[in-house]
Amino acid sequence: MDTLEICYMSAGDLSKLVQNKEISPVEIIEAHLTRIDATEPVLNSFITLLADEARGAALQAEKDIQAGRYKGPLHGIPVALKDLYDTGGVRTTSGSRIFDNFIPTEDCTVAAKFQQAGAILVGKLNMHPFAYGPTGENLDYGHMHNPWNPDMVTGGSSGGSGSAAAAGQCTITTGSDTGGSIRIPAALCGIVGLKPTYGLVSRHGLTALSWSLDHPGPMTRTVEDAAITMNVIAGHDPKDVASAKVDIPDYTSALSGDIKGLRIGIVKEYFETPLDPQVRKAVMDAIGLLESMGAEVKEVSYPMFNQSQAISSTVLMSEATAYHRDLLEKDGHQIYEPVRQRLEAGLFISAAEYLRAQQARTIFDNQGRRLLDDVDLLAGPTEPVTAPRIMASKVMAGEQEVGVVGALTQYTRPYNINGFPAISVPCGFSDENMPIGLQLAGKPFDELTVLRAAHAYEQATDWHTRRPPV
Amino acid sequence: MVSQKQLSREEFDRLAELLGLNGESAYMDELYTQVRGVFMMGESVRAIDVSTIEPAMAFIPPK
Numbered sequence: 243m244d245t246l247e248i249c250y251m252s253a254g255d256l257s258k259l260v261q262n263k264e265i266s267p268v269e270i271i272e273a274h275l276t277r278i279d280a281t282e283p284v285l286n287s288f289i290t291l292l293a294d295e296a297r298g299a300a301l302q303a304e305k306d307i308q309a310g311r312y313k314g315p316l317h318g319i320p321v322a323l324k325d326l327y328d329t330g331g332v333r334t335t336s337g338s339r340i341f342d343n344f345i346p347t348e349d350c351t352v353a354a355k356f357q358q359a360g361a362i363l364v365g366k367l368n369m370h371p372f373a374y375g376p377t378g379e380n381l382d383y384g385h386m387h388n389p390w391n392p393d394m395v396t397g398g399s400s401g402g403s404g405s406a407a408a409a410g411q412c413t414i415t416t417g418s419d420t421g422g423s424i425r426i427p428a429a430l431c432g433i434v435g436l437k438p439t440y441g442l443v444s445r446h447g448l449t450a451l452s453w454s455l456d457h458p459g460p461m462t463r464t465v466e467d468a469a470i471t472m473n474v475i476a477g478h479d480p481k482d483v484a485s486a487k488v489d490i491p492d493y494t495s496a497l498s499g500d501i502k503g504l505r506i507g508i509v510k511e512y513f514e515t516p517l518d519p520q521v522r523k524a525v526m527d528a529i530g531l532l533e534s535m536g537a538e539v540k541e542v543s544y545p546m547f548n549q550s551q552a553i554s555s556t557v558l559m560s561e562a563t564a565y566h567r568d569l570l571e572k573d574g575h576q577i578y579e580p581v582r583q584r585l586e587a588g589l590f591i592s593a594a595e596y597l598r599a600q601q602a603r604t605i606f607d608n609q610g611r612r613l614l615d616d617v618d619l620l621a622g623p624t625e626p627v628t629a630p631r632i633m634a635s636k637v638m639a640g641e642q643e644v645g646v647v648g649a650l651t652q653y654t655r656p657y658n659i660n661g662f663p664a665i666s667v668p669c670g671f672s673d674e675n676m677p678i679g680l681q682l683a684g685k686p687f688d689e690l691t692v693l694r695a696a697h698a699y700e701q702a703t704d705w706h707t708r709r710p711p712v
Numbered sequence: 713m714v715s716q717k718q719l720s721r722e723e724f725d726r727l728a729e730l731l732g733l734n735g736e737s738a739y740m741d742e743l744y745t746q747v748r749g750v751f752m753m754g755e756s757v758r759a760i761d762v763s764t765i766e767p768a769m770a771f772i773p774p775k
Contacts, residue, residue: 552756587746600767602760
C-alpha cells in the first residue's frame, strides 16, 4: 500500500486492516515516520519524536496481533500527545525550555489508557508555551506552521496536534482545551476536535492552565476516530478530583447518520460579532445541509455570550497565575514573554473579582442549560476568521480589524465556562484554500448527540477527504 | 484593588512595584496595556447581577 495512503487513513479503517492482518503496525509506523521526516522541517509539529520507541512498540504489537492478542481499534495505531501530557520516562516540556529536561516518572491517565489499548506513541507535540495562547506560536521550540499554508498559524494552544493530524503525521492526536485549544487548531487546520464535557476525560498528569476550565480531548481527521478515541480515554478517574462518575457509552454507536428531528439552535449573537463573510457563508451552508437532512433548525439567543470573554478571562487568568506563581517568581524571565505578561497581569485580579466571575459563571451556565431545554445542539462558527499570519496581532474579520487572541477564542470560550461538550468539524474552505470549522455544542455528557450530528454532516460532505499541500 | 476608574500609569507602576514586577520599559508598557484590559474585564463582570448566586466551585472533598 502507498505510504501516503496509509498516513491519511483513519484509525477506523486502519484498525480493520490491522485486525485482519492485512497490514502490520510496523508498516503503519514506518509510513508515518517517513511522513514526519518529509514534513517536519516545514511544520515543526513535534517537540520530541520517539522513532525508535515507536518502532519497538510496533514490533511488539505485530507479535501480539499475530499471536491472537488483538487489543482493539487502537492497537498498532500511531498516537501523539500534546507535550503537557505526562509520559513516564519521556520528557514533558509544556512547551517551555524551562522544562526541557523534565522527565515524569509515570504516565498521565490518558497516556496510560492509550498504552493499555495498544496505541503506539510516536511523539510529544509542540504547543503554545504552557497552553497559554490560541495561536501556536512558540519561540522556545519554534512556531508551529499550518499545513494548508505554512505562513499561517496552526491555532493553539494544541497547534502541533492540529498540524500533525491534518498533515498525516499521526492518526490520533490529543489536545487540551481551556479557552478553545482543541477546537481552534482543529478549525484552522481542517480536522475534527472534540472538547468533551468537563470531568469526562481525566486531567490527571496534565500540566494545568486553569483547573476549572481545562478539558483534555481528541483531535483527529474524522468524527469516527474521535468517537473511537473517546471509547478509550473517557471515564472516571479517582486521581482527578473533578472527574465525573457517569456511565460511559460506546461513542461509535452515535454514528448512525440519522439526524431526523434533531433540534439545532443557531445562536444569533454569534453572527452579530465581526465575522469573515466566507466563514459566515460556509457555516450557514452547513446548517442548511443539516436542515435538509432532517434537523429542525431555529434561531436562539444566548445573551450572556457577550460577557463570556470577561468571565472566562477573569477565571482563567486568576487560576493560571495561581498555578504558575512559584515558577513566575523563580524563572519568570525565562518564560515566553507574551505568556509571562498574561501571568503577571493575573496578579492584578483580586480574590473578590475571581469569585464574582465564578458567580457570573453559574448564571452563564444556567442560561446555557435553559437554551438546551428547547434544542439539542447549539451551532455556529468555531472561528470568525481563517488562520491568521504567524505573529500577527490583528486580523481582518470581514471589514473589521480585530485582535487575534480575542477573535480566536470568542466562540470557543463559552463552552469552557459551562463545560458543555463541543466539537469542531470541517465545513469548508476560504478562497485562499484555508479551512473553516463548524462548532456544535450539546448538553453535558451528551457527546453522543454531538458526535451523531457532526458525523452525519461529515459524511454528507467531502471536506474531510481534502489534503493539505504540504 | 484599584477599580471603578481608569488605572493611571502611576498607579500601575506602584502596584507593579509592590508585586515585585519589573522589566524593560517596553515590557512594562505592554504589561500596563494588558492590566488595563484586566480592569476593563473586571468592570464587565461587575455589571452582572450576581446577588443571589454562589460561585461555581469544583472542589469535591476527598472520601
